[in-house]
Amino acid sequence: MRKLLGLAALVTALSSAAPSLAAVSLDQIKAAEIKLAKEAADADLRAAPPPRLSNVSDAALIRTAFDADTLTNSSISLSDAADLCRAATKAEYGYILHGLKRSGIDPKASKSEIAQKLILLESSNGMTYQDEVTLAVRFSIVCDAKSIPALQTFLATLPPEQMTDARKQALVMMRTGFLELFEATALTQAEPWRAANRDVVLNEALRWADVYAAAMPPQDRAMVIAVIDKVGRTAGLADATQEKLHRLRAVFQRTDCTGLCALSAG
Secondary structure (H helix, E strand, O other): OOOOOHHHHHHHHHOOOOOOOOOHHHHHHHHHHHHHHHHHHHHHHOOOOOOOOOOHHHHHHHHHHOOHHHHHOOOOOHHHHHHHHHHHHHHHHHHHOOOHHHOOOOOOOOHHHHHHHHHHHHHHHHHHOHHHHHHHHHHHHHHHHHHHHHHHHHHHOOOHHHOOHHHHHHHHHHHHHHHHHHHHHHHHOOOOOOHHHHHHHHHHHHHHHHHHHHHOOHHHHHHHHHHHHHHHOOOOOOHHHHHHHHHHHHHOOOOOOOOHHHHHHO
């Protein structure tokens, strides 16, 4: 699954450098994310696997770094969101981009060729490390969703002259990140991941779909629906999965566009 650093970049562009008042539990999550990203990077340099849930000594670190339940039950500021969401994505990239330097991808190749090879690498790593990636994706869904209301409130009070080009570009990145997240969530349901992992991702996406759909422009909602419809035609898809995809589709059928949706559509 792919996800841009859109929301984290936007929050960084918008918020001040004031210190975060995050609770200790959020500080522990952030520390674990940073440590996990470093350990994954160090392992990659040694051509060794990244930390695995199957390894008792790694499992506690991974579960703390991607502790979506604690995040769900915590209040989160814009600065907390920038730190946590960005660090989580960096840790996730330690899995989905594992082996990048040994992959044979030529940095001088065309953008399309590089993109195709990256997709193949991410798909292969996503399958290999699906248990860890599942936790990472679930955390990212929660992290961005918990941040959206505060972000919308901040933007609503931002003077027009302070909506700089950098902030507008960050909005575009955020919009792209949300779209990719839900497209990937749908597409994962047709991939040969273990059913339990597919369910974790889809269930969390359903839980927060209203928040995301309200923030996305109608044309992006339509693109999510198109992917859901494509996946829904997959042969052998479980009835329970079809029902959840149908519910997800219904959420993205809304046509209103106010608040963050109106800003990101501009």
